[in-house]
Amino acid sequence: MGSIDSGSQPAANGKLEIKIWRGRAKDGAFSAYQVPEQAHQTVLDVVTYVQRRIDATLAYRFACRVGMCGSCAMTVNGVPRWTCRTDVKTVARKGRLVIEPLRNLPVVKDLVTDMAPFFDKWQAAEGRLQATSDREAEVATIDPASPERKAADAGVECINCAVCYSACDVVTWNPDYLGPAALNRAWTLQNDERDGGKAERLRAVTSDGGCQNCHSHQSCTEHCPVGLSPTASIAGLKRMATRAAFGRGPR
Amino acid sequence: MIGPRLWLLQRATALIMAPFVLVHLGLIIVAVQGGLDASEILARTQGSWGWALFYVAFVLAVAIHAAIGLRVVIAETLRPRRWVLNLTAWVILIVLAVLGLRAVYAVIA
Numbered sequence: 001m002g003s004i005d006s007g008s009q010p011a012a013n014g015k016l017e018i019k020i021w022r023g024r025a026k027d028g029a030f031s032a033y034q035v036p037e038q039a040h041q042t043v044l045d046v047v048t049y050v051q052r053r054i055d056a057t058l059a060y061r062f063a064c065r066v067g068m069c070g071s072c073a074m075t076v077n078g079v080p081r082w083t084c085r086t087d088v089k090t091v092a093r094k095g096r097l098v099i100e101p102l103r104n105l106p107v108v109k110d111l112v113t114d115m116a117p118f119f120d121k122w123q124a125a126e127g128r129l130q131a132t133s134d135r136e137a138e139v140a141t142i143d144p145a146s147p148e149r150k151a152a153d154a155g156v157e158c159i160n161c162a163v164c165y166s167a168c169d170v171v172t173w174n175p176d177y178l179g180p181a182a183l184n185r186a187w188t189l190q191n192d193e194r195d196g197g198k199a200e201r202l203r204a205v206t207s208d209g210g211c212q213n214c215h216s217h218q219s220c221t222e223h224c225p226v227g228l229s230p231t232a233s234i235a236g237l238k239r240m241a242t243r244a245a246f247g248r249g250p251r
Numbered sequence: 252m253i254g255p256r257l258w259l260l261q262r263a264t265a266l267i268m269a270p271f272v273l274v275h276l277g278l279i280i281v282a283v284q285g286g287l288d289a290s291e292i293l294a295r296t297q298g299s300w301g302w303a304l305f306y307v308a309f310v311l312a313v314a315i316h317a318a319i320g321l322r323v324v325i326a327e328t329l330r331p332r333r334w335v336l337n338l339t340a341w342v343i344l345i346v347l348a349v350l351g352l353r354a355v356y357a358v359i360a
Contacts, residue, residue: 173327212258245259 016092018046020058021100025107030098031055037095043083044072047099047111060111067225070161074111075100080166082159082225102166118162118181125182126204129189130197140194152191155184155233157226164220164230176209180220180230183211187233190240190250198250202240211237253326257319264316271309296358303359310351318344 016037019030035049044062051058062072067085074083076091077098088097105113122128133140142149164180165171171179178186186205189195205211211234220230243249282292296302322340325331331339 170327206255208254210255212253212255241255242259242262245255 015095016046016088017096018050019096019098020047020050020111021107022058022110024109025101028107028110037088041088043074043076043081043086043088043091043097043099046088046097047074047083058111059109068159070159073102073161073163073166073225075102075166080163080223082161082163085225102162104166104168104171105162113162115162118165118179119160121178121182121209122160122185124204124207124209125178125186126197126201127182127185127189129192130195130200132194132196142193148191148193151236152188155188155228155230158184158228159226161225163223163225167219167223169217169219170213170215174209174213177213178205178209178211180214180234183214183237184228184230184233187236190237202237202244202250205237206241206244211241214238253319253323257322261316261319264312264319267308267312268316271305271312274305275309293358297360299359303355306355306359307352310355311348314344314347314351317347 014037015034018033018035020033022028022031033050033054035046035054038045044065047058047060048062051060060072060074062084063069064071065084067082070082072083073080075081076083076086077093077096079091080102081091083099091097099111101107101111101113105115105118108114144150158181160181162181164184168177168180170177183205186201189201190198195201214231214234216231216235218229218231221228221232224230240250282295285291318340321343322336325339326336
């Protein structure tokens with residue numbers, strides 16, 4: 001899908017031709033807007049311009065504008081992206097942008113999706129620390145060089161933007177599938193020495209909608225804005241599940 | 252749509268099939284060196300317990316592996332009800348197993 005964006009060229013008349021999805025998934029439609037082209041303009045800047053200068057009824061979601069909060073993900077020219085860190089120049093084709101809400105999530109209105117199914121699956125995957133100590137205990141000492149710590153490190157910087165969830169075809173085909181983000185989070189916790197819920201979590205991530213549904217298409221890894229590899233994390237869970245089937249599972 | 256048991260079973264049958272495919276292909280290459288001749292093939296297979304065991308195991312591994320794989324494809328593309336899905340997978344497994352075992356019987360007996 002990366003090739004879709006190649007061959008970017010400047011807008012003809014200093015104006016970007018923008019199409020934005022308006023309304024809901026079923027009865028919505030694209031509306032066209034013209035936005036002045038500027039240097040170092042992000043896709044989020046373009047959406048904000050439309051909302052502030054052209055049509056105040058446009059609904060979209062953002063918060064930090066610096067790629068930390070994971071709120072502003074949208075589909076840009078067919079590709080899921082964090083819009084606050086996506087320079088228009090790198091994705092516009094002949095000055096044209098088509099901006100849609102994320103795929104695989106219910107559309108509330110315009111560019112706003114209902115993130116509830118995404119976070120529900122985090123919980124279904126036991127994507128939370130099961131603490132084994134309390135605040136009185138000493139801070140856990142974890143060797144940064146241990147294989148578990150390295151495995152957790154590789155996946156822990158997820159910003160919950162749902163770009164991977166939107167990119168994943170298995171999520172589209174199988175609504176029960178927990179998805180790359182939730183499974184990636186589960187994998188980091190399976191490698192967290194402080195966690196006491198590993199057996200329970202392994203059951204959760206090998207349920208009907210669990211890690212074994214992943215076909216390793218790697219769309220999640222291709223599109224993750226912070227460069228994580230949920231595919232590798234899911235493969236880790238598969239290995240863990242296989243070991244558990246031979247009596248070598250986490251306790 | 253696929254639980255951990257079926258998933259593991261499909262991987263286990265894949266592990267079984269990998270060397271079997273190599274032996275099977277190797278045998279074909281060796282067998283056609285002097286031209287393809289039914290009596291030559293039957294002379295090798297008829298009454299051979301070794302080849303009987305090899306191909307029975309191969310056929311069963313294929314039937315199980317393919318039935319689970321097609322079950323996933325059907326689940327993701329057609330999303331049938333679970334009982335329809337499971338029944339379809341069983342039918343695929345039985346048809347493949349019967350066709351395969353019948354062929355093994357034909358060259359061994």
